[in-house]
Amino acid sequence: MYWNIRKNYFGDYHVNTLKTPFFLGKLKLKNNIFYAPLAGCSDLPFRKMSSLYGPGLIYCEMVKMDALIRHDPTTFRLLDYEDTMHPIGAQICGSKVNITKDSAKIIEDLGFDTIDLNCGCPVDKVTKDGSGSGLLKYPELIGEILSEMSSAVSIPVTVKIRAGWDDDSINAVEITKIAEKAGAKAITIHGRTRQQAYKGFANRDVIKECKQAARDILVIGNGDVFEPESAKHMFEHTGCDAILISRGSMGAPWIVEDIINYFEEKSFDRSKSFIKEQMIKHFNFILEYKPERKAVLDMRRVGCYYLKRYCGVKSLRNMINKAENTLQMMKLIEDFDFSETNLI
Numbered sequence: 001m002y003w004n005i006r007k008n009y010f011g012d013y014h015v016n017t018l019k020t021p022f023f024l025g026k027l028k029l030k031n032n033i034f035y036a037p038l039a040g041c042s043d044l045p046f047r048k049m050s051s052l053y054g055p056g057l058i059y060c061e062m063v064k065m066d067a068l069i070r071h072d073p074t075t076f077r078l079l080d081y082e083d084t085m086h087p088i089g090a091q092i093c094g095s096k097v098n099i100t101k102d103s104a105k106i107i108e109d110l111g112f113d114t115i116d117l118n119c120g121c122p123v124d125k126v127t128k129d130g131s132g133s134g135l136l137k138y139p140e141l142i143g144e145i146l147s148e149m150s151s152a153v154s155i156p157v158t159v160k161i162r163a164g165w166d167d168d169s170i171n172a173v174e175i176t177k178i179a180e181k182a183g184a185k186a187i188t189i190h191g192r193t194r195q196q197a198y199k200g201f202a203n204r205d206v207i208k209e210c211k212q213a214a215r216d217i218l219v220i221g222n223g224d225v226f227e228p229e230s231a232k233h234m235f236e237h238t239g240c241d242a243i244l245i246s247r248g249s250m251g252a253p254w255i256v257e258d259i260i261n262y263f264e265e266k267s268f269d270r271s272k273s274f275i276k277e278q279m280i281k282h283f284n285f286i287l288e289y290k291p292e293r294k295a296v297l298d299m300r301r302v303g304c305y306y307l308k309r310y311c312g313v314k315s316l317r318n319m320i321n322k323a324e325n326t327l328q329m330m331k332l333i334e335d336f337d338f339s340e341t342n343l344i
Contacts, residue, residue: 017235018263022056022242024218025156025185027113029056029087032242033231033256035249036222037062037091039121044080045285045298049253049278051085054260056242058088062118064131065094065103079110087113091160093121095130095138100145101152108153117145117159117184119175122194133194136165136175143178150183160188160222160244163206166195176210179217186218188244198247207238220244227255228262251305253278272310272338279306280333287326295326303333312341 022032035042035050037059042050050058060079067075081088090112092103107115119142121132128134135142142159149157159179164170172189179187189210191202202223211219221240225231226248234243248255254270261268282302286295303320307313316336323329 017232018260019242020260024057024114024158027087027156030054031056031256031260033259034089034220034242034244035059035256036244036246037089037116037118038246038250039123041250041301043078043298044082044289045282045302046253047081047085047088048285049282050249050256053254053257055245055256056087057114058085059116060088060090060112062091062093062121065092065096065099068092068103068106069099079107079112089114089116089158091116091118093118093126093131095135095141095145097141097144097148100148104149104152104157108155112155114156114158115149115153116188117142117149117157119159119161120188120190120194122162122197127194133162133165136162136169136171136194139171139175139178142175143182146179146182146184156185157183158186158188158220159184160190162190163193163203166193169193170206172206173209173213176213176217176219180215184217186220186242187214188220188222189240191221191223204234204237207234207240211239211241218242222246224248228259231259232262251302251308253282270343272341272343275306275309275343276333276338279303280330282306283326283330283333292326296323296329299326299329303329309344310338310341311344313338 020031022029033055034057035055039061042061047058063075063078079090090107104115118132119135126132146157146159161172161175163172176187189207191204191206207221218241220242221234221238222244225234225243225245231243245255258268283299286298290298300321307317319332320329323332
């Protein structure tokens with residue numbers, strides 16, 4: 001295995017690269033490359049694809065505490081998983097301390113291996129009630145919620161945050177210390193502020209500062225990891241303990257395998273035919289899980305993620321978006337001559 005050693009801020013040496021295995025509390029994971037919860041994307045078919053390539057941890061889509069307490073069937077469907085996906089994590093969002101314990105216990109009772117508190121989602125419909133990145137304005141409340149979660153379950157409790165609400169309120173280091181005191185086993189730092197949303201670049205210096213401030217809590221780096229070289233830079237620059245991949249896994253569920261091969265200095269290549277085969281496999285997982293109309297919409301979305309890796313597929317993309325049923329869409333993919341395209 002390829003190891004990269006560097007001095008940390010305090011002058012001590014530590015390993016800060018790919019680790020196999022990796023421990024999150026008492027939970028043993030295959031490695032320290034994780035796949036993030038992606039709202040509207042990381043559904044069961046996505047997770048089935050992801051599990052084929054061995055990420056250390058896969059997350060379901062974020063769910064709201066209130067919906068869990070109401071036993072909303074749509075919310076529970078978001079938490080569908082198969083035994084082959086273990087270890088698997090759930091992520092909850094909400095700002096009501098009084099329902100935190102019950103929400104966390106529901107997740108544990110469903111068989112999840114770890115539970116994460118979302119303090120990073122930037123969308124208005126989540127932040128308007130103080131949830132998601134809205135919690136960044138109230139660091140002590142984050143600590144209260146994490147304490148309630150930690151006391152309610154035996155599985156590892158973690159939290160995901162952003163650098164801060166805006167450039168004038170960067171408080172990730174403060175929240176890291178609070179989360180550690182509250183009993184969280186790990187904190188994921190996304191290097192953007194809520195104000196940035198997904199614009200600009202993630203600030204990895206903030207992740208580095210959080211790692212330097214951490215004592216026992218693990219620090220997970222997140223943001224702009226789209227290829228193995230970026231994963232290497234994340235480890236080297238920040239000293240983080242693990243990496244959470246978000247958009248980099250969309251249309252590339254194999255990215256964790258690429259990163260592992262890169263660190264272990266193994267040659268690897270993703271051919272045109274390979275990507276086509278994986279897209280068809282993903283489509284079949286969608287067809288197994290969703291009704292026809294929903295499958296059509298999902299295949300359009302998922303197809304675009306895979307096809308963005310090709311040049312010369314505009315006509316195919318247009319035809320897929322106009323297709324009226326899944327049989328037609330599948331035939332379009334199977335019959336298209338990918339030999340005339342180029343990989344980006």
